Amino acid sequence: SQQGEEDPQALSIQEGENATMNCSYKTSINNLQWYRQNSGRGLVHLILIRSNEREKHSGRLRVTLDTSKKSSSLLITASRAADTASYFCATDARNTGKLIFGQGTTLQVKP
Amino acid sequence: EAGVVQSPRYKIIEKKQPVAFWCNPISGHNTLYWYLQNLGQGPELLIRYENEEAVDDSQLPKDRFSAERLKGVDSTLKIQPAELGDSAVYLCASSLNLNEQFFGPGTRLTVL
Numbered sequence: 154s155q156q157g158e159e160d161p162q163a164l165s166i167q168e169g170e171n172a173t174m175n176c177s178y179k180t181s182i183n184n185l186q187w188y189r190q191n192s193g194r195g196l197v198h199l200i201l202i203r204s205n206e207r208e209k210h211s212g213r214l215r216v217t218l219d220t221s222k223k224s225s226s227l228l229i230t231a232s233r234a235a236d237t238a239s240y241f242c243a244t245d246a247r248n249t250g251k252l253i254f255g256q257g258t259t260l261q262v263k264p
Numbered sequence: 265e266a267g268v269v270q271s272p273r274y275k276i277i278e279k280k281q282p283v284a285f286w287c288n289p290i291s292g293h294n295t296l297y298w299y300l301q302n303l304g305q306g307p308e309l310l311i312r313y314e315n316e317e318a319v320d321d322s323q324l325p326k327d328r329f330s331a332e333r334l335k336g337v338d339s340t341l342k343i344q345p346a347e348l349g350d351s352a353v354y355l356c357a358s359s360l361n362l363n364e365q366f367f368g369p370g371t372r373l374t375v376l
Contacts, residue, residue, distance in 0.1 A: 195367030250362040254306030
């Protein structure tokens, strides 16, 4: 079963534009994580935000968390062609390491 | 530092045959995870080990799937017999305690 729903399912933008992906989840969480997956590869951890945090930054990434709405967003600023990948949110309900992944957003950045 | 190593990368078998996947986690990582990823979906946890103990195998179809992590290092996931619906990518990940998970490249299984 998958907890998260991601929106949009697919996103195509031009290089230099910003990309925003949203994730909604159903049950309360301890933390929420974002991962990137390039085609045919494993997932790469991008950022973790805890339930008591509202916003977190890492380089060109900005993640927000709204626990009242059970939603999170990932913003990639000044996108590059190399950002082309699938992006997944994953929730950890009890800080057990058991991650429930969403279905992902496929991002295409055109050069 | 080497990442999570998985083998084989690709496997094609006929239904009802057995198949095994191997994973070597990052050195020192005590927690190891096996995930199944269907096309266009996010990964789904099959089993999680802390050292050699399987602490969460609630999603593992135990009638045909088995896993082991002898000596708390590398791990093997087995399917016997394989069914058509088992075609997917099998991902292994490891972490130090409950910190970020590092994923291997996966094994793409095709059951004919």
